[in-house]
Amino acid sequence: MSKIEEKLFQDRYRVDADRPHIQIKDAAVCAKCRNQQCTVCCPAGCYSREADGTVALATDGCLECGTCRIICDEHRNVAWEWPRGGFGILFKFG
Amino acid sequence: MAEKFDVIVVGAGMAGNAAAYTLAKGGLKVLQIERGETPGSKNVQGAILYADAIEKIIPDFRDDAPLERHLIEQRVWVMDDASYMGTHYRSEDFNKPPYNRYTIIRVHFDQWFNKKAREAGVLTICETTVTDLLIEGGKVVGVRTDRKGGEIRADAVILADGANSRLAVKAGFQPEIKPENVALAVKEIHFLPQETIEARFNIGEEEGVVIEMAGKISAGMMGTGFLYTNKESITLGVGCMLSDFKEQKVTPYELLDRMKAHPSIAPLIAGSEMKEYAAHLIPEGGYHAIPQVYGEGWMIAGDAGQFVNGLHREGSNLAMTTGMLAAQTLIELKVAGKPFSAANLAGYKQKLDDSFVMKDLKKYRRMPEIFHKNKQFFTTYPDLLSKAAQTLIRVDGVDKKSKEKEIRKSFVESRSLFGLIGDAFKFWRAVE
Ligand SMILES: Cc1cc2nc3c(=O)[nH]c(=O)nc-3n(C[C@H](O)[C@H](O)[C@H](O)COP(=O)(O)OP(=O)(O)OC[C@H]3O[C@@H](n4cnc5c(N)ncnc54)[C@H](O)[C@@H]3O)c2cc1C
Ligand code: SF4
Ligand code: SF4
Numbered sequence: 001m002s003k004i005e006e007k008l009f010q011d012r013y014r015v016d017a018d019r020p021h022i023q024i025k026d027a028a029v030c031a032k033c034r035n036q037q038c039t040v041c042c043p044a045g046c047y048s049r050e051a052d053g054t055v056a057l058a059t060d061g062c063l064e065c066g067t068c069r070i071i072c073d074e075h076r077n078v079a080w081e082w083p084r085g086g087f088g089i090l091f092k093f094g
Numbered sequence: 095m096a097e098k099f100d101v102i103v104v105g106a107g108m109a110g111n112a113a114a115y116t117l118a119k120g121g122l123k124v125l126q127i128e129r130g131e132t133p134g135s136k137n138v139q140g141a142i143l144y145a146d147a148i149e150k151i152i153p154d155f156r157d158d159a160p161l162e163r164h165l166i167e168q169r170v171w172v173m174d175d176a177s178y179m180g181t182h183y184r185s186e187d188f189n190k191p192p193y194n195r196y197t198i199i200r201v202h203f204d205q206w207f208n209k210k211a212r213e214a215g216v217l218t219i220c221e222t223t224v225t226d227l228l229i230e231g232g233k234v235v236g237v238r239t240d241r242k243g244g245e246i247r248a249d250a251v252i253l254a255d256g257a258n259s260r261l262a263v264k265a266g267f268q269p270e271i272k273p274e275n276v277a278l279a280v281k282e283i284h285f286l287p288q289e290t291i292e293a294r295f296n297i298g299e300e301e302g303v304v305i306e307m308a309g310k311i312s313a314g315m316m317g318t319g320f321l322y323t324n325k326e327s328i329t330l331g332v333g334c335m336l337s338d339f340k341e342q343k344v345t346p347y348e349l350l351d352r353m354k355a356h357p358s359i360a361p362l363i364a365g366s367e368m369k370e371y372a373a374h375l376i377p378e379g380g381y382h383a384i385p386q387v388y389g390e391g392w393m394i395a396g397d398a399g400q401f402v403n404g405l406h407r408e409g410s411n412l413a414m415t416t417g418m419l420a421a422q423t424l425i426e427l428k429v430a431g432k433p434f435s436a437a438n439l440a441g442y443k444q445k446l447d448d449s450f451v452m453k454d455l456k457k458y459r460r461m462p463e464i465f466h467k468n469k470q471f472f473t474t475y476p477d478l479l480s481k482a483a484q485t486l487i488r489v490d491g492v493d494k495k496s497k498e499k500e501i502r503k504s505f506v507e508s509r510s511l512f513g514l515i516g517d518a519f520k521f522w523r524a525v526e
Pocket of ligand 2: 024034037039075077
């Protein structure tokens, strides 16, 4: 397990299967993005750089912080909503 | 739901619970909507609870609120990779009830606070996300939720939906958050036997310690670290501005792991069991980032309105106070039989201006910009201070006068004399 997976393993989620609440609008925009800063800044490591230069997003471990939406301010390429009520991260302690 | 309410409160965090509780006590019919499974399940805090704010809302909160430890000692550490230099302030005065500051576990506290609100008459529905405000003729008349047939109407809506206020942005009440106005904090909670915590921090039962950290811990970014003692756990984390995070290559969790591995921190959490990792935004834009906080039929309270005093790490108390003031404004209007129009809700802004909330935020209005433009406070100075301390403390046959000279030289070489004086002035302007 990677470092971040070990951390997220301690967290409780109710995953809304096949209904990701965050989506990349246009993969081609990511391929041209200078820093691809979402791959660094997401505290759950949800964004990863692919071999073909695009960026993949897996929202299952999302902590719902909003960072990816705010730091993608040059391209506004992140479509971001809250999960449906009751789904997503469920903090035990916060 | 065909029922109509006086007020809908979005969110069951600090601001939402304070608003809903106050409204219900004031006799208004309140619906509170929360997207989490329970109140608190989406919320993250360090966390210090300042007694004053909650006391104004629930005077006898100490009787049954889930409080961890009252704080008797504050440590401030400036760190480089190997050392810390710090001030510790501990006083027996902090051991005299009624205590002033407590550590809390946020999820537990929110559940308690919301229970109080429900007991006061608030109807809280959880597991429901508000997706839009209902706006008719420029006036907010209710909300739309993600439940079937989920339109609900009310005379006013209080947005207490936290740092990522999607609703205010969607309705055009405020622009999208800028990376330079918000910090991302990551934290973990580590469990240890109560006696171990008390021995490591030199504290008695129910006594607590706070450590605030600055310096290398933020990897050159504008940011700080924190460590708080709870009853049987330690909360620690680090937060930095998003505008800095996006320009560098260290992930938030690497930053946290480096902090945990620091030789001054590692022994404090050695042998503990990590039970949760969390991340959350903290609005840090200060006074100049505060948006319009009221309009026709709507008000904003708490983090959604950027009400955070970053320098003093105060947020929950501002959230509670703004929630309470928003509620009091509505109660007064209701009693006077006046509508919740923008002109009448301007009374909320007046209350804010008269309270410590706006006075403090105004006092520190220059701080965010000064720290943004002067990264030396987070990079050069921690190193210089640490080296200076080492030079003075080490006994190595060099005379004290030469040592002082060497220290002076190291400061002037890194920042120049004008730079040093300028920095002192800037720091003073930031907190003056
Ligand atoms: C790591 C960290 C440490 C901190 N330490 C301290 C500290 O020591 N002391 C201090 O005073 N402050 C501290 N703060 C700040 C403090 O946590 C916040 O200021 C406070 O929680 C703000 O309360 P709020 O009610 O405005 O927002 P929140 O507590 O975020 O509550 C917002 C609520 O609204 C709900 N919600 C949001 N959108 C919707 C929607 N569309 N539909 C339904 N529900 C919705 C959320 O689920 C949430 O329950 C800290 C913050 C962080 C992140
Ligand atoms: S920052 Fe935005 S545009 Fe750039 S890679 Fe990430 S999602 Fe794509
Ligand atoms: S909201 Fe936060 S945790 Fe979720 S994907 Fe975006 S950056 Fe990652």
